[in-house]
Amino acid sequence: MLFNPKPKKRREELYDRGEELSTIEHSIEKGVPLIVLLGIRRLGKSSLLNVALSETPVKSVKIDARRVYSQLGSITQSALAELVLKGYLRAFPRERIREVLKGVRGIRIAGVGLELSVGKGINLSEVFERINSLGGRFIIAIDEAQYLRFSNARYPELIAWATDELENISFILTGSEVGLLEDFLRIHDPESALFGRAHVKIRLNRFERHQSLDFLRNGFEEIGLKVRGEELEEAVDELDGIVGWLTLYGYNRYLGLPHTGALRKLKEDAKKLILSEFSKLKKLSSRYELVIRAVANGRHRWRKIKEAVELLEDGRIDDKNFSNILNNLVRYGYLKKTVEGYFIPDPLVELAFK
Numbered sequence: 638m639l640f641n642p643k644p645k646k647r648r649e650e651l652y653d654r655g656e657e658l659s660t661i662e663h664s665i666e667k668g669v670p671l672i673v674l675l676g677i678r679r680l681g682k683s684s685l686l687n688v689a690l691s692e693t694p695v696k697s698v699k700i701d702a703r704r705v706y707s708q709l710g711s712i713t714q715s716a717l718a719e720l721v722l723k724g725y726l727r728a729f730p731r732e733r734i735r736e737v738l739k740g741v742r743g744i745r746i747a748g749v750g751l752e753l754s755v756g757k758g759i760n761l762s763e764v765f766e767r768i769n770s771l772g773g774r775f776i777i778a779i780d781e782a783q784y785l786r787f788s789n790a791r792y793p794e795l796i797a798w799a800t801d802e803l804e805n806i807s808f809i810l811t812g813s814e815v816g817l818l819e820d821f822l823r824i825h826d827p828e829s830a831l832f833g834r835a836h837v838k839i840r841l842n843r844f845e846r847h848q849s850l851d852f853l854r855n856g857f858e859e860i861g862l863k864v865r866g867e868e869l870e871e872a873v874d875e876l877d878g879i880v881g882w883l884t885l886y887g888y889n890r891y892l893g894l895p896h897t898g899a900l901r902k903l904k905e906d907a908k909k910l911i912l913s914e915f916s917k918l919k920k921l922s923s924r925y926e927l928v929i930r931a932v933a934n935g936r937h938r939w940r941k942i943k944e945a946v947e948l949l950e951d952g953r954i955d956d957k958n959f960s961n962i963l964n965n966l967v968r969y970g971y972l973k974k975t976v977e978g979y980f981i982p983d984p985l986v987e988l989a990f991k
């Protein structure tokens with residue numbers, strides 16, 4: 638159902654996104670070696686990726702880099718190799734994996750079930766090379782790929798090499814910390830390994846107002862709940878076109894909450910979630926929170942935000958240091974920069990810091 642709060646997996650559960658989906662599908666068909674899918678949080682990147690992978694006939698593995706990072710604290714080559722190989726094992730006949738792995742340093746396979754163990758000595762490029770050499774196209778999709786930067790391995794270089802040399806392997810990378818992923822890949826930087834490489838970039842946008850309303854209408858129709866037009870309007874006023882929030886509002890109503898109760902619960906839950914997501918930034922510097930609070934409370938110009946933060950800190954802040962904080966908030970997707978100044982792109986993030 639449309640209001641299912643988990644990332645969607647099947648085409649029928651995905652509202653709209655037809656254009657983005659067909660861009661991904663065509664790119665895969667044409668053998669584009671690198672597809673980058675960008676968008677702030679909760680716009681449906683993982684859902685779109687899942688559906689695209691399930692629709693294409695090309696076999697694939699999906700790796701959630703955020704999850705690997707939270708489990709291991711870094712994204713090692715051996716962890717990635719293990720996930721890639723396990724995905725390969727699921728996608729292709731088992732005999733094949735023996736061939737892939739024959740003689741690869743750092744790997745052991747045992748038993749009829751082909752239990753796989755990947756040691757520290759593994760070389761990911763060798764694994765990619767083997768997979769490539771067996772023929773049969775294979776997509777390596779990495780969700781929240783900006784987390785790959787937490788590693789000793791130089792993944793952009795590795796991906797650049799693979800996209801150049803290995804015709805059977807392609808990559809799809811997603812990122813919600815849009816600026817961070819772009820900085821990490823440095824696709825536009827002449828000095829970087831990925832510069833000038835053939836790639837397709839897709840930016841996921843929030844729904845337009847009419848789409849948000851239509852999404853809610855369809856969702857309620859699907860669960861057989863009659864809802865008044867003003868309620869839909871109000872929900873979209875408050876949640877904008879962020880499909881993740883619209884979905885949770887619909888889900889709360891599906892669970893039986895009335896309109897105001899559903900919105901209230903969503904805001905409470907969202908606030909907890911947003912503050913806990915933000916805590917990793919807060920650990921780096923307490924200024925991040927002061928800045929985002931200043932913006933949430935109506936300061937949008939560089940100078941005004943700075944004055945507000947200085948007032949709270951009761952001292953002057955170095956201009957360069959302050960700009961760094963602001964720019965990082967933009968890179969992480971918490972702020973967007975426009976000609977009118979800095980704004981918070983998600984109304985519930987704004988509310989959480991008011």
Ligand SMILES: Nc1ncnc2c1ncn2[C@@H]1O[C@H](COP(=O)(O)OP(=O)(O)OP(=O)(O)O)[C@@H](O)[C@H]1O
Pocket residue numbers: 639641642643644645650651652653654676677678679680681682683684685813880881882884885
């Ligand atoms: N096109 C869509 N149609 C219906 N529901 C959607 C759609 N896109 C996303 N959703 C729903 O919105 C929520 C967020 O989606 P998803 O997790 O795919 O987004 P995301 O961009 O990957 O978010 P995050 O940045 O948190 O990883 C989920 O509940 C998902 O079911």
Ligand SMILES: [Mg+2]
Pocket residue numbers: 682683684780
């Ligand atoms: Mg996601």
